[in-house]
Amino acid sequence: MAVQLSSKEDYTNLLDKYDTWLFDCDGVLWEGDRLIDGATEVLGILRRQKKSVLFVTNNATKSRKNYKKKFDKLSVEAHVDEIFGSAFAAAVYISSVIKLPKEKKVYVIGMSGLEEELQEEGIVTLGGTDPADNTLTPFDLKDWERDPAVGAVLCGLDTSVNYTKLSKAFQYLIKDPNCAFLATNEDSTYPTADGLLPGAGAVSAPLRFALGKDPVSIGKPAGTMLECIKAKHDFDPARTIMVGDRLNTDILFGQNGGLATLLVLTGITKEWEVLGPNPSPIVPDYITNSIGDLRCLGP
Amino acid sequence: MAVQLSSKEDYTNLLDKYDTWLFDCDGVLWEGDRLIDGATEVLGILRRQKKSVLFVTNNATKSRKNYKKKFDKLSVEAHVDEIFGSAFAAAVYISSVIKLPKEKKVYVIGMSGLEEELQEEGIVTLGGTDPADNTLTPFDLKDWERDPAVGAVLCGLDTSVNYTKLSKAFQYLIKDPNCAFLATNEDSTYPTADGLLPGAGAVSAPLRFALGKDPVSIGKPAGTMLECIKAKHDFDPARTIMVGDRLNTDILFGQNGGLATLLVLTGITKEWEVLGPNPSPIVPDYITNSIGDLRCLGP
Structure with a gap:
């Protein structure tokens, strides 16, 4: 059963539990060219708390360098080496696997x-x-x-x-x-x-x-993407959380990799798919309406 | 078990059993722009024996009128009202079903x-x-x-x-x-x-x-196509045979409609798919190498 987060205490506990935060982008941080309300503040809070922040996207139309421009355009702080796309993962898979x-x-x-x-x-x-x-x-x-x-x-x-x-x-x-x-x-x-x-x-x-x-x-939910991330970043799966809007890609990806998972409802998955009478067999650890809900942790 | 036809007697018996002959075109009468050897002679033999000859194609890129031009180009006798294509059947399905x-x-x-x-x-x-x-x-x-x-x-x-x-x-x-x-x-x-x-x-x-x-x-193997043919031509399913090169379209179509089926090996289906150690569950009534094999019935 997924835990629905709502109080400041819920979010504080979450923050304490996880050092590495993997984010899907479309439907989590933005929707097309519209930023999800509060997304930048929440990323800022995580960075100030010295959390590792990584972006894991299935978008393969852009290279990481070009994808970085999307972050810049929306004024979201990100570094190229924090961005993992399925295009990059596919290239690594072909050359190294x-x-x-x-x-x-x-x-x-x-x-x-x-x-x-x-x-x-x-x-x-x-x-x-x-x-x-x-x-x-x-x-x-x-x-x-x-x-x-x-x-x-x-x-x-x-x-x-x-x-x-x-x-x-x-x-x-x-x-x-x-x-x-x-x-x-x-x-x-x-x-x-x-x-x-x-x-x-x-x-x-x-x-x-x-x-x-x-x-x-190659991309989420396959494990190849996580292998790519592991090759570049040290992290403890037990203290890592995947934040996403799709059960069958993001949440399944986190579960396949032994990570905790947080579903946000600003994208593809609707609340009834998880909490309705015929829920999906893919159950996230946590649910919150929007990444912006974590703003309550800020100053 | 499919009956493999080979002797003149086999083909004579087949001719006696069926009054209406439905033909797939690509892979049976021709392959691209190349006529299958003997196809026109065999169609001529059937027509001289007063058999009904109909052409049943899933090709939906051409209207029946335009598809007729393909017959003309290859000098195969055909009339527009003998041609049933999945484009025509789709139009009938939308307007009438x-x-x-x-x-x-x-x-x-x-x-x-x-x-x-x-x-x-x-x-x-x-x-x-x-x-x-x-x-x-x-x-x-x-x-x-x-x-x-x-x-x-x-x-x-x-x-x-x-x-x-x-x-x-x-x-x-x-x-x-x-x-x-x-x-x-x-x-x-x-x-x-x-x-x-x-x-x-x-x-x-x-x-x-x-x-x-x-x-x-709409097209083969669905029954909609046969409904279209029935609306235009009288035929007795028990005395009708479907000739085709694909098990999962032509042969299944004939079987779904209660027709006899003859598989030719000049197209998609290979002999091992029917007679090999792991045969397809779709078993035609008869098999012959090519429609041209029926030439032995001619003068």
Whole structure:
């Protein structure tokens, strides 16, 4: 049963229990381009209490450097090395976990941020933002030559996804059983300030359906993301809390990693999904309406 | 256990048993733009024996009139009223089964053939080939107004599928629980002369994934297609055979409709899937290598 936090004492106890605070961003700190009320004050309180603050996002459209600009624009203090995105985690996974040989390439369905993170890890990419693949002109297999060096297909959110990219990715995967099928994350939807749009999971769904198999997903709730964080930051899982707005990504991610979890209700998950008559099997340790509720801890 | 046909006697018995012959086209009569050897001769033999010959295709990119041109180009005799496509069946389904009111509209992810069939049934369409929706420029909800008249979203194979179309379709479906979610067909792949590409099922997969629900699928193996044929042609199911190359569409369609089924091996399904150690649970009544095998019945 999730503990509903409401009094100053509840929040003070929470603060005492956890030294490392992992935050999802969209739906927790902001919604599209609108800051959640009180988010900056609460991050300030945590920093003044010498808590470690890390940002863990499935957003793979931006590199960490570019994602930092979003924090700057909304005047939220953050450092690039505190930001962990699924694009960065995917790059680390390809270079360090599956150890794709350097002469191999990755065919990308995704945006510039994903390409940048891969290229920073020394990975050669095809597709992605290449103008030749960002087209609605009909794709014909006979005008195309498959590059035998492609050793993985990686899908992230791509608002320029099209039949040419999907067809090439599909061909790489069916023609070479050793070609890895990867997704930055499987979020079904993507929250914007004006409503939901199809998420990264929807972008890889055509390949999933055409191939009849699922990709290896790197972002939350998979453990790969936490491995990336562990490689860069020392923290005690028993004194770490994951704050998020989605049960099946953020909260499950925290639980998979042995962390405490705090659900906020400013994003995707609605209160009835947790406290209603047919609650989700994924139960967070704590619930609060908004990250702004922790403002009561401030001066 | 499927009966493997090989002798002239086998084929003569088959001819005697069935008066109505339903044919899938891609992978049976042709493969892309290449005619299957002997296909026209066999159709000629059937017609001379006064058999009813009908063509039943999940291809929803072409209207029946346009699909007829494909027969003409390959010099295969066919009449428009012998051709049943999933685009036509979808139009009939919308106007006659769900009886969408005339003032309602259908948001289409699909190509001109699908729009034509809908428009011939008097259905107003949005999306489809509209240049405004055939774009790779980023889609922003705040620049868009949802049309409250949209009462259904219909997805078919669309080689211009893009994030704008998917986002609009998604919005129509999540904002209005009464908006019908339809697919012309769920073929995972689409055979071309040069290989497989993602099929109509892959095009609707992002919506399926983002919504967490499946569309009502109209084409084979669903019974809607057979209802359409029954409305136009008299036939005795006990003396009717469905000839196809896919177990999970053609053969299942025939079985669902109480028809006999003949699998040919010139398309998607490979012999080992039916006769190997782990055969598919979908078992055709008969198997032959190619429709051309029936040439032995000719003069």
